[in-house]
Structure formats: structure tokens, C-alpha cells
Amino acid sequence: MRPTDYTIAEGLRALDKREISSVELTQAYVEAIETHNPRLNAYITVTAQQALEEARASDARRAEGKSGALEGIPLGIKDLFCTAGTRTTAASRILGEFVPPYESSVSGNLRRDGAVFLGKLNLDEFAMGSANTTSAFGPVENPWSRANDPAKRLVPGGSSGGSAAAVAARLAMGATATDTGGSIRQPAAFCGVTGIKPTYGRCSRWGVVAFASSLDQAGPIARNVEDCAILLRSMSGFDPKDSTSADLPVPDFAAACGRSVKGLRIGVPAEYTMPGLAPEIDALWQQGLAWLKDAGAEIVPISLPHTKYALPTYYVVAPAEASSNLARYDGVRFGTRTAERDSDLRDLYERTRAAGFGAEVRRRIMIGTYVLSAGYYDAYYLKAQKVRALIARDFAEAWDKVDAIVTPATPSSAFPMDERQDDPVTMYLNDVFTVTANLAGLPGLAVPAGLDAQGLPLGLQVIGKAFDEETVFAVGAALERAANFTATPQVRA
């Protein structure tokens, strides 16, 4: 078995039995990154030397019998998480060479549990995008390619495109990611890996560069459901530094992966059968439901009547919050400053922000500024908040009838890098199945369930009740077992 073949669960067992050391594991990933990252561009910053030192320290801790829950496991960190002493970019020029003097709570939790950090993973600029094409550090390439057109470079999805591509190509055992409208689940589905956006409040947002505060939630991307469960347990937990963090105990998510789905009621929302939904996606969805039924679950048709308003609601709320959250990038205290000598303050702002932000970020700042403006606030922002409450109510009513909901993760498989770049609205449609969970604050997991006609992975999504990730993991693991998804991408270590 090659070191990069281990899942996290397997790796932890092998480390425990001294079949491999963290240094050996880490060295294998460092080499894999050297080989494949120049093409995939999944990492913005690789911290190979630091990772090997951390691995040595980890092996020493293990030798002393002081192993944490992720002792010695090499991970990639989305470059939206501030990492003390390591440059953090949010894939934007505006942060320049910003090196945080502090560690985000989530990455700090992973360090506490013994994880080794390989580097900082690429993403859409400020996590705004669905194709990882808005990064100031260049696009990420999907390690998968079409059977009939292997030269066509495909997007990995976004915004956590670097995380999903790195995990799929085995440039990391697992990765942190964030999800504001689908940024974990959509790239996971596009890259044939597993990702979960937990319940809003499960993971601390402290030290994560903010996009839209009421929607942002960190979560893991990993090779399978169990690995996601192991990572999420370490990442989660109450953090008094985040006022929206939930003060609840963190369950043993990995244990929940083995739970039977027998007797569980699985909801199938009528509104997710959308016009133009690709037949093979619909077929995969039906297949997934059939697997669950075979495993003893009950399939229950439900209605989430406000679903069609979710995307427009999201594209009012998220830019509104972003326009305010990104006001701090002004060239005054940190990051890039672009201004003529002796220019005035307004000039400093205008030049810095025009040069520092990419087109998509500028678009969303403008949309957000518009919807919050006097005279438009009621028609846009306030109305969006009301619709958001109705979407949350749809789910609340559904939970009377079902224990989890299963839908497709994305409306298509990964598309070529040169497509859909001109029309932002078409790009936004990528999030159509995923935004509802963000608007309602619910956990959502994407698990690979099959391949399309071109040999590209397709994923299913499991949505659960707030703080009931355990059921989500149980259903996800059942789908995973039935799907037996063993395909691997063309580019991989």
C-alpha cells in the first residue's frame, strides 16, 4: 500500500501500529504536491519544510504515548483560514503578503489534535465563485477529465476547488473547506470526494476570512464519509470568541457512520425536480433513493414550496453581508495599498480596492451595496430575510415527516474551464441544490454516487436537521456503501 492510498481512518491505524510514520506519510504528500500541483494549482502556498517538522514532532508525541485524534495526519488548509505565521490570501491580491499573527479556531483545533499542515489551498477569491476561476492565484484544475475529451481542462467547482482537487488527487489526506452557498458540497461532487457543511454554529468562524457571516460555515472535504466524520469532530466545538457558535457537545460522528438507516424516513422534495435537470442526474437520484429503500429506509415525498426563491434570496443576502465584511480591506492597516504618493483618502480607497479585488468580488460588493441602500433595503434585503425565514420554515415543517432529505448535489457534472465564465447568473445556478441548507442553517453532505456518461463523478446530497449531523453521516455512509464508488481521477498521486 502506498502512503497516499490510506484514508484518514486507515492512516491513523497504520500510525498507531507503527506501520508508517507521520514523516513518511507527510513526505509522500510533499512529493505528490511537487509532482501534481504545478498542473492542478490546488495549493497557493506549500509549507513542505514546516510540515515535515510538524510530522517529526508528531511522531515524537506518538512515541511518548501522547497522540491526539488526528495525530500525524497531513492535511491541506483552505486559504481562507488564518494560520499563524503562514501567509493567508483568501485568493485575493488585496491581502498581499498578509501573515496572520493568529490561528483560526478551526485550524487551531486540528493542530491541537496533532494534524500536520501541508499548505494553503486555492479557492475562489474570498470564496466567491462556483468554479475556482476567480482566484488571484490562477484557476484550479479538476483532476478528473472527460473520457471523450481528456485534454479539455475541467473546473473543480468552487469555492473550495483547491480543497476538493487536492483530496481527489491525493495531495492531502483531507482538507478544511468552507461553504456559504455550496462551496464544500459542489466541488466535492465535481471531484468525486465527500464533503460536509455542518449546521451553522457547529464550527467556529473565528479566524476565518468572512464572506457572508450568517451563511459561512467551515467543514471538511475528505475521501470518504468516515474521514469527514473524523475531521469534523476535531474541527467542531463551542468557541466563546464566535457569538454565533453553538454551545453544544460534539458527538462521535464516526460512530454515527455505522448506524443503520433502517426505519429512517427519507424526504424527496418535489421542487428539486427542476426543468432541464440532466436525465442522468435524475437517474442517479432515483438510484440513491432505491439504495436507501433497500437498506430499510422509507422514502417520503415532501414539499419545500419556497425552493425556487432560494437562489435569488441567497444572491441578495450573501452580497449584502459581503459588501460590509469586505469594507475592512482598504489598504490602511494591512494587505496591499495602491495609491499615488500624497493622494487623498478617497483615492487610496478607490485605487486599492479597484486593483485589489477581482471582477466577481467587485460585482458582489456592488450588488450588496445596492440592496442595502436607502430606498432599496425593503424591496431587497428585508424581503430576502422574510423569504429566508419561509425557506427555513419549509424545512421545519418537513422535519415533522422525515429524518433526512436526499437530493442531487449539483445540476451537472464538472464543466470545462472556458465555459460559463461570461454569464454570472448561469454560474450562480450551480448552487441551486445547495443554497437552501445555508439559508436554513442546516447540515448538508455531498457524497459521490456514480459517474456520468463522460466518466465524471456525480454526487448526492443529504440534508439533515440542525445539529443532527449524525443522521446525515448515517445516510451518507449508507449511500456510500451502496454506491461503492471506487473510480479515481486521471491525475492523482
Next chain:
Amino acid sequence: MSYTIEGASGPWEVVVGLEVHAQVLSKSKLFSGAATAFGAAPNSQVSFVDAGFPGMLPVINGECVAQAVRTGLGLNAKINLWSRFDRKNYFYADLPQGYQISQYKDPIVGEGVIEIELTDGSTKEIGITRLHLEQDAGKSLHDQHPSKSFIDLNRSGVALMEIVSEPDMRSPEEAGAYLSKLRQILRYLGTCDGNMDEGSMRADVNVSVRKAGEDFRTRCEIKNVNSVRFVMQAVEAEARRQVELWESGGTVDQETRLFDTGRGTTRSMRSKEDAHDYRYFPDPDLPPLVLEQSWVDELKAGLPELPDARRARYVAMGLSPYDAHVLTIERETAAFFEIVAKGRDAKVAANWVTGDYFAALNRLKRDVSDSPVSAENLGALLDLIADGTLSGKLAKEVFDAMLEADEPPAAIVEKRGLRQVTDTGAIEAVVDGVLAANADKIAQYKAGKTGLFGFFVGQTMKAMGGKGNPAIVNDLLKQKLDG
């Protein structure tokens, strides 16, 4: 007689409302753990939250919330058990987040009322519209370098209470009295130190004028006025400007103005058209602020006695309304007085504190918090008067000595031999001597020039070095001259 401004067209009524920003007395900032001490080196009290660093999040400081609630209770106001923080978005170099966290639609404190006292002895109720919590911004320094501006973020994130009044004031005096009263209440509560010269309290003054019986006319807002005196001057100057404008056929435009303290006039800062669109929206980093009624009740039970209640108690103790007012202006003065008066005659204590003691403070340019004489020693001096050890005159002498060295008066009496002579025999001997030496004066006295009585008293006291008990001296002289 109510206050009006006489214009060519007749009298104009002045309408004033105040928005007062009061810095919350707390060790740390509203949403971060950084310190709030005044006068620290620039940028030495700044956390990453205050500096708006990436990924930093606000966490509400419970003590600041308690202070706002205490203040609301002290203003007899409704405490809102559910309130919320909003973001007020604008760009400025000393506003690191690009927004100020404030309370826009749902403030923590609702309507209240306070009573002000006017110089004619009358009182008036002034309505409080609301009180909300918000962050202060940092400070821009434009005079430190020829081409650069410097930023000091020490104040960034410091908790402020914005206290908005109803437009209930009708004169400069009422506006001044309101601000003084508000300051007094906050200082009693210990929720704001009220140091206006350090910027701990500053007022935005809304002024309009109107003819009797009219609805409100357009108002102007005078920003950042930082003393009671300037508030009164600004109200008058702005009201006169508006009267002139209306009477010359013009109209008052709603705008923000500044008070030029040197010239005593207001000037335009920005018009309504230039006003920012602050794009207020609820801060998604902060859940709504929900308070328990029982917690509010606890705070209420722990409130100190407020000036109105204390003044009423002093009047009930026998003090004149004037003395009661003077002694309660500052909480420290009232506390000093209470120590002096404890177990003693309250009126005598009040006379000493407001008389000789205040005069001494004025002369020495000190104040109660920096008192040259302890309240305990002043009280002991009163005891020496009461038990006859000291005459009023001797007491003043001892008091002067106490101002030089704050020692117990009994020790000064011993050291300087200032004890009053009450031995009738000894005094009689001196009186006899004085009378023997002034036979001519006795004759004049007996002939009806009774005003000479004071002369005999003075001669006796002089001979006794001021230590004769005045009552005994008087009695003996009366017996011997009139008897």
C-alpha cells in the same frame, strides 16, 4: 416668563433636543478585551478585533450591557429585554471595520424622563427618547506630519451610550441644565465619568425655532459640542441665526453644523444631500441581545441613591433646598458631607461644608476628590465646637491650621493651646480689668451709647488671646454694665 428670541416679527420660541454620546465606564471595550484607559500611548490598547483584522469577530462585553441598563434605569426608562446590533457602514481611515456596530432599530433602552432644575427654582421634565450602545471610532491625527495622517485606534471599539432626548428644551438654560443633570446622573450611577474635556461626554445639539403655537420647523444639528457652556452658547447662536434667516425671507435647510467656540457662531459642515447612506443592517456576527427581567431587577436593586432622591432626603434632614442642591451636584461632595454630618447636626455640618470648606477649596483650587481636609477631621472639629472646647472664632483658626496639615483638630488644639477658657472666675478677673481701665467708656455706655458693648467684648477677648468663651464673656459684661 418663558425664553424667547425677539425678532423683527416678534418673539420666537427655541426648540432644542440633545443626542449625548457618553463613554461607558468599563475596563474593556464593547466587543473586545482591549483596555479603555484615557491617555495611553497611541495604538497601545488595540486588539485585532478593534483593528478590523481578517476573521476577527465581536463578542459583547456583559459589563457594558449592565452599564447601559443601569443608565436606563437611572433615566427612569423602559429597558428593552430584546435588542439588536446593526452595522452602520461608511469608509473612514479611523474606522477599521468599515462599519460601526450600533443599535439602529432596536435599542437596549426605550423612553424615559428626567427632571431638570432651573435657576428660578422651577423644575421641568425632559423626555428621553432612547439610549443605545455603539462602538466609538479611532482618532485621525492630521497635524503630526506635513503629508501624512496618523491613526490612533485606542478609542476604536470603546463602548458609547448614545442618549437621545425629546425636543423638550426651550432655552439655552434648559439645554445646559439637561446636559448637567444627565452628567450628574451618569456620574452618580458610575456608568460614565462625565469628563467632557477628555471626550467622555459630548453632545450633538438639535436646534430649531418657531412662532408660538406652530409645529416644529426645520432643525439643524450642531455636532460634537463638548461643554455645558458651549451647548448653551451654541443653542443661542444657532437660534439667532435661524431667526435672522427666517425673517429675511430665507429658509433653514436641514444640515449638520459645527460650533466655532472662538467666534461663538455655527457654520455648515455638510448638507442633507451630502449625508451618508449608512446602509444599516443587522450585524450577522451578533445574535440579538436578550436580557432576563430578573437580571434587570438585580441591577435595579443595586443602583446607588440618585441625586433627586438624595436632595429630597437632605431637605428632610433640615437643610435648605439650596444647600441640598449644592451638596448633591457631585456624588463625591455628597459623600463628604454625609461623613461630616454623621451623628451630628446636619444643618451645622451643611453650613461648614458649603461655607468655610467650599471657600477653602476655591481658594486653594482643589476639589472634594482632592480634599485638603478629611471629612472625618472636619466632623471632629464640629464636635469640638459642640462640646464648647472651641468657640466659632477659634474653630476657624483650627480649621485654617487643618488646611495646612490634615491633622485631627484635637491635636491642633493641644499643640497650639487654643482651648477656649470657660472658667468664669478667670474671665471675670479679665472683665474687671477691662472695665477698670475704661471708666470713660462705661460712662458713655450708661448714658445710652449701648453700641459700645461690642468694644468691651472685643477688649476682653483681646486680653484673653481670643480664647474666652464668648457666651460667658457676654453674660459677665451684661451683668456688670447693666446690673
